[in-house]
Amino acid sequence: AQSVTQLDSQVPVFEEAPVELRCNYSSSVSVYLFWYVQYPNQGLQLLLKYLSGSTLVKGINGFEAEFNKSQTSFHLRKPSVHISDTAEYFCAVSDRGASKIIFGSGTRLSIRP
Amino acid sequence: DGGITQSPKYLFRKEGQNVTLSCEQNLNHDAMYWYRQDPGQGLRLIYYSQIVNDFQKGDIAEGYSVSREKKESFPLTVTSAQKNPTAFYLCASSMIGQTSGANVLTFGAGSRLTVL
Numbered sequence: 001a002q003s004v005t006q007l008d009s010q011v012p013v014f015e016e017a018p019v020e021l022r023c024n025y026s027s028s029v030s031v032y033l034f035w036y037v038q039y040p041n042q043g044l045q046l047l048l049k050y051l052s053g054s055t056l057v058k059g060i061n062g063f064e065a066e067f068n069k070s071q072t073s074f075h076l077r078k079p080s081v082h083i084s085d086t087a088e089y090f091c092a093v094s095d096r097g098a099s100k101i102i103f104g105s106g107t108r109l110s111i112r113p
Numbered sequence: 114d115g116g117i118t119q120s121p122k123y124l125f126r127k128e129g130q131n132v133t134l135s136c137e138q139n140l141n142h143d144a145m146y147w148y149r150q151d152p153g154q155g156l157r158l159i160y161y162s163q164i165v166n167d168f169q170k171g172d173i174a175e176g177y178s179v180s181r182e183k184k185e186s187f188p189l190t191v192t193s194a195q196k197n198p199t200a201f202y203l204c205a206s207s208m209i210g211q212t213s214g215a216n217v218l219t220f221g222a223g224s225r226l227t228v229l
């Protein structure tokens with residue numbers, strides 16, 4: 001069964017520093033991959049997605065992620081974070097052509113001034 | 114505006130009572146989902162449905178039931194068999210197929226259930 005691992009439950013970084021949030025999934029079959037963000041006291045919204053094509057995907061708010069099939073990873077990166085990026089970030093995966101979508105346990109990003 | 118409406122936003126129940134959470138969407142999405150969110154555990158899939166009158170169990174379906182009598186509606190019942198029902202419940206929907214929006218979830222605002 002498909003599973004998603006977000007190894008870092010919390011990531012503290014200083015403002016304007018780069019950040020990488022890690023995500024690994026279990027299956028090597030064709031997949032769709034997603035990152036969602038949940039700001040404090042708000043619902044979840046899509047940050048970016050990989051369905052096919054270029055392995056480097058750009059999303060909103062300056063975030064990007066790279067799909068690495070050999071390492072079954074989809075790490076999220078931002079070159080310079082802002083206080084407003086404080087949120088919880090969730091990685092999600094589904095098998096291509098299937099509707100079941102599984103989420104990771106989330107990574108809480110806290111930004112220090 | 115198109116979106117997903119969940120109700121109630123907050124719900125309290127006594128042990129041994131069943132409770133039903135409502136989820137309605139006007140996005141014309143085929144697939145609908147129920148997730149449970151607990152601190153440190155992310156979102157765990159309870160049930161999902163790709164088409165009317167059909168649904169599949171997710172990873173934590175025990176103690177829950179759903180129905181999909183209309184495309185727009187996917188209510189979740191938390192039964193007395195659910196041992197630890199206090200949680201934040203999120204409903205979502207998506208398109209299916211080969212479109213660029215396939216499997217992109219739109220979420221409702223959530224329902225917080227507290228068992229007293």
